[in-house]
Amino acid sequence: MSKLRLNGTTSGYTELSAADTAGNNTFVLPSADGSSGQVLSTDGSGNLSWATAASSSITQGNSSAAVIDTGSDGRFVVTTEGAEALRIDSSGNLGLNETSPSTFNDASTGGVNFVIGATGTGRGVLTFASEQTGGTDELLGVINFVDSDTTNAAKRGARIIGVRGSDANTAYLRFDTANSGAPVERMRITSTGLLYCPGVYNSTTGVGANVVVQSDGKIERSTSSAKYKTNVETLEDKYADALLGCRPVWYRSLCASDNPNHGFWGFIAEEVAAIDPRLVHWKTVEVSYDEKGSAVETPCNPEPEGVAYERFVPHLLNLIKRQHERIETLEAANTDLAARITALEAS
Numbered sequence: 001m002s003k004l005r006l007n008g009t010t011s012g013y014t015e016l017s018a019a020d021t022a023g024n025n026t027f028v029l030p031s032a033d034g035s036s037g038q039v040l041s042t043d044g045s046g047n048l049s050w051a052t053a054a055s056s057s058i059t060q061g062n063s064s065a066a067v068i069d070t071g072s073d074g075r076f077v078v079t080t081e082g083a084e085a086l087r088i089d090s091s092g093n094l095g096l097n098e099t100s101p102s103t104f105n106d107a108s109t110g111g112v113n114f115v116i117g118a119t120g121t122g123r124g125v126l127t128f129a130s131e132q133t134g135g136t137d138e139l140l141g142v143i144n145f146v147d148s149d150t151t152n153a154a155k156r157g158a159r160i161i162g163v164r165g166s167d168a169n170t171a172y173l174r175f176d177t178a179n180s181g182a183p184v185e186r187m188r189i190t191s192t193g194l195l196y197c198p199g200v201y202n203s204t205t206g207v208g209a210n211v212v213v214q215s216d217g218k219i220e221r222s223t224s225s226a227k228y229k230t231n232v233e234t235l236e237d238k239y240a241d242a243l244l245g246c247r248p249v250w251y252r253s254l255c256a257s258d259n260p261n262h263g264f265w266g267f268i269a270e271e272v273a274a275i276d277p278r279l280v281h282w283k284t285v286e287v288s289y290d291e292k293g294s295a296v297e298t299p300c301n302p303e304p305e306g307v308a309y310e311r312f313v314p315h316l317l318n319l320i321k322r323q324h325e326r327i328e329t330l331e332a333a334n335t336d337l338a339a340r341i342t343a344l345e346a347s
Contacts, residue, residue, distance in 0.1 A: 139162070
C-alpha cells in the first residue's frame with residue numbers, strides 16, 4: 001500500500017493511503033474551492049468537482065420523505081405524487097402545502113412554535129407555544145384562515161388569537177375578521193368567561209330583546225308562539241291583584257360594571273319571588289371547573305337572582321282591562337244619572 005504524507009508547519013501530518021488495486025487511478029481536483037456545505041463529487045472518470053450534498057431520502061413510487069441540507073438551508077420535505085405536501089424549514093416553521101411556511105407567520109408574534117404531540121396518557125394535543133416577555137396583551141398563538149391568492153399581502157382573512165392576560169395565569173381568546181382590509185377584533189372571550197362583541201352595539205333593531213342567559217351561562221332564545229306552549233289558561237284576577245303588593249324602590253348598584261354613583265328604579269327579586277315566584281329569574285346551579293378545565297354544574301338551592309320585568313305585562317294588562325271596564329261602567333252610570341237629572345229639571 002502506497003502512502004502520501006503531508007507534514008504540518010509545526011507538528012503532525014496528513015496522510016493519504018492508496019488501496020491495493022490491479023489498475024491505475026487518477027483523480028483530478030477542482031480548480032477552485034467550493035461553497036460551504038458542498039462535497040467532492042466524481043464524474044466516474046476521475047474528475048472531481050464541488051457539488052451540493054445529495055438529500056437523505058426515502059422514496060416509494062412518486063412520493064418521498066427527504067432531509068436536505070445545503071449548509072445554510074436545512075429542511076425536511078415530504079412529497080406526495082410529485083408535489084410537496086409538508087416542509088419543516090431551518091427555522092422550525094411547519095408548512096402544509098406551503099413551500100415557504102415562514103410567510104404565514106404573523107410578524108407581531110415574533111415567531112411561532114407549532115407543536116403536535118401527545119401529552120399525558122391517551123390524549124392528542126395541539127399546542128401553540130410562544131415564549132413571551134411577560135407583558136399584557138402579547139400574542140400566544142394565532143390560527144389564520146387565509147386566501148391562497150398570493151397577491152394578498154396580508155395572506156389572511158380571519159383569525160383566532162390566544163392572548164396573554166395581565167399575568168402568566170390568565171389569557172383570553174380574540175376572534176378577528178377582515179372586511180376590505182386587515183382583520184380586526186369582532187369578538188372576545190375573556191379569561192373569566194365573559195363574551196364581548198363590539199359590533200353588536202352598532203347593529204340596532206326595533207325588535208324587543210329575545211335572548212335569555214341562564215344561571216349556567218347558556219344563551220337561549222325566548223319564545224312566545226303557541227307551538228311552544230301547553231295547558232294554556234287565562235290569567236286569574238287574583239294573580240294580577242297580587243302584583244300591587246310589589247314595592248317599587250330606588251337603589252344604587254353593586255354590580256362591577258355599573259357606575260356606583262348612578263341611581264336605578266326597580267324591584268327586589270326576593271320580595272317579588274315571595275309574591276309570585278314566576279316573576280323572577282332563578283339561580284339553580286353552581287358552576288365550577290375540574291382538573292381538565294371543563295365546566296362542572298352542581299345543583300344548588302334555588303335563589304332569586306333577577307326580576308323578569310317582561311312577565312309583568314300580562315298582570316298589568318289584566319289590571320288595566322278590569323279598570324277600563326270599571327271606568328266604562330262608571331261613565332255609563334254617570335251618563336244615565338245626568339240624563340235623569342236633566343229630565344227632572346225639565347219637569
